[in-house]
Amino acid sequence: MTRKLEKARQYEKKYSKNIQKKERPAFHLTPYVGWMNDPNGFSRFGDKYHLFYQYYPYDTNWGPMHWGHAVSDDLLHWEYLPVALAGDKPYDKNGVFSGSAIDLGNGKHLLMYTGVKETWKKKAKHPQVRQMQCVAIGNGLEYEKYENNPVIDETKLPKNASPVDFRDPKIVRTDDGSFLAYMGTKDKQESGQILVYESKDALNWKFKSVLIKNNARLGNMWECPDVFELEGYDVLLASPQDVTPEQFEGLSGNVPLAAIGHIDKEKQVMYDEDFQVADYGLDFYAHQTVLAPDGRRIMIGWMQNWDACCHRIPKQKWFGQMSLPRELHIVDGKLIQNPIQEIEKYRKNQVLVNQHEIQGTNQKIQGISGRLVDVTFKIPTDAKEEYTQIQIKFAADISKNRYCSLLYRKNEHTLTIDRLYSGNQRAILNQRSCIIDSDASTLKLRLILDRFSAEVFVNDGQKVMSMALYTEQDAQEIAFSTDGKLNVTVEKYDLEI
Numbered sequence: 001m002t003r004k005l006e007k008a009r010q011y012e013k014k015y016s017k018n019i020q021k022k023e024r025p026a027f028h029l030t031p032y033v034g035w036m037n038d039p040n041g042f043s044r045f046g047d048k049y050h051l052f053y054q055y056y057p058y059d060t061n062w063g064p065m066h067w068g069h070a071v072s073d074d075l076l077h078w079e080y081l082p083v084a085l086a087g088d089k090p091y092d093k094n095g096v097f098s099g100s101a102i103d104l105g106n107g108k109h110l111l112m113y114t115g116v117k118e119t120w121k122k123k124a125k126h127p128q129v130r131q132m133q134c135v136a137i138g139n140g141l142e143y144e145k146y147e148n149n150p151v152i153d154e155t156k157l158p159k160n161a162s163p164v165d166f167r168d169p170k171i172v173r174t175d176d177g178s179f180l181a182y183m184g185t186k187d188k189q190e191s192g193q194i195l196v197y198e199s200k201d202a203l204n205w206k207f208k209s210v211l212i213k214n215n216a217r218l219g220n221m222w223e224c225p226d227v228f229e230l231e232g233y234d235v236l237l238a239s240p241q242d243v244t245p246e247q248f249e250g251l252s253g254n255v256p257l258a259a260i261g262h263i264d265k266e267k268q269v270m271y272d273e274d275f276q277v278a279d280y281g282l283d284f285y286a287h288q289t290v291l292a293p294d295g296r297r298i299m300i301g302w303m304q305n306w307d308a309c310c311h312r313i314p315k316q317k318w319f320g321q322m323s324l325p326r327e328l329h330i331v332d333g334k335l336i337q338n339p340i341q342e343i344e345k346y347r348k349n350q351v352l353v354n355q356h357e358i359q360g361t362n363q364k365i366q367g368i369s370g371r372l373v374d375v376t377f378k379i380p381t382d383a384k385e386e387y388t389q390i391q392i393k394f395a396a397d398i399s400k401n402r403y404c405s406l407l408y409r410k411n412e413h414t415l416t417i418d419r420l421y422s423g424n425q426r427a428i429l430n431q432r433s434c435i436i437d438s439d440a441s442t443l444k445l446r447l448i449l450d451r452f453s454a455e456v457f458v459n460d461g462q463k464v465m466s467m468a469l470y471t472e473q474d475a476q477e478i479a480f481s482t483d484g485k486l487n488v489t490v491e492k493y494d495l496e497i
């Protein structure tokens, strides 16, 4: 084992002991210690789910990237394994960036990742940066980097592709047993494109095609692609940077994309793509999927936003967490996401309140509170209802005016998630909204709270809003405020995981 990897392993083993169970979410994965960003290598291998992640153990800020590693049987209980990769070779000495993993079927697990290398030229103000694709093969615990790495470097780039931004390979197996890998890059106009490479053995790769070009439709660079078939459609997930609000339903910055369309399998070109926002909340990015043994397509994302990393809980010993894994479907061409069914096993202490009248501000309902809960609200939306807006405060301590909230504006058909009053002292990114475009007479909101996060599944997964929470753990109240009068139905469970 290299010194760099050994050092990281010793460090995480020692310092993770300082983090009490209660200081982490109950079922969302956080870094063993230090910093976490993107999910990597989400895969099945040896009867377990494996999830790797962008990892810097030594600090709660981003630093030279490693691959952290955890395994799970049910995607809710995670066991940490030792850090799997460090940047310990000349071609990845500045970091092992995002990528994917695949079961090779011969007892071997293959990781495909981006190696980052910076070279200083004499008198230069900046280093020359190169990103290249590499593989490591292992047994689910220990991984050996391939001797002929990198397997795809700038010499294999098509014309009009950046060797500086060239990353995040997603490897998949095709029906004939060979491999394809999808990765993000920029063209010379600074616009993202997804490249496709093909290989018979996952080691020798050849450029195949440009799957899709951004052509300045959504931001600039597109990172972290994933490609899969779902219910008669082909889906491309990607993470565009620098999106402007007019491009994508009023959202800006890093916005998680799900492009639903069709891929010509021979040519590996996508067409008829419909761009959909994969999550309308404040924190969700770099999402990738795994195929469960029972055929479910399950997606997980980094529940953070690059532009909001300055929101912190003082002295917290970890930073960054994964979202709840979600089951994907497509209905009428639209992506539907719901929490993995496994969570239902842990719903305890049901409280069901039918048609409860809400009038005035900060109304509480007996038995409806908690910070580790799965709660569904049903709100009547008919124009004749005697209210224009309803606000649901959660993770709240009303006496201190601390809360996060969901605000539904009936006439504007908008839902806003907000953490301005959650106790953080930074100015940016406290609120995001989406349009409720269903004409159903009830708005259904399923809210899952896990100490440090909120995820809202709207109308059985038509839209999702996720965000990290920074409020003190004793802020447990749920309260309702409205400018009129309405009856809400609430079904609440504690989550005992």
Ligand code: FRU
Pocket: 037, 038, 054, 065, 097, 098, 099, 114, 167, 168, 223, 224, 285, 286
């Ligand atoms: C996305 C990303 C990836 C990159 C990684 C670096 O969040 O920028 O493109 O591989 O993070 O940590």
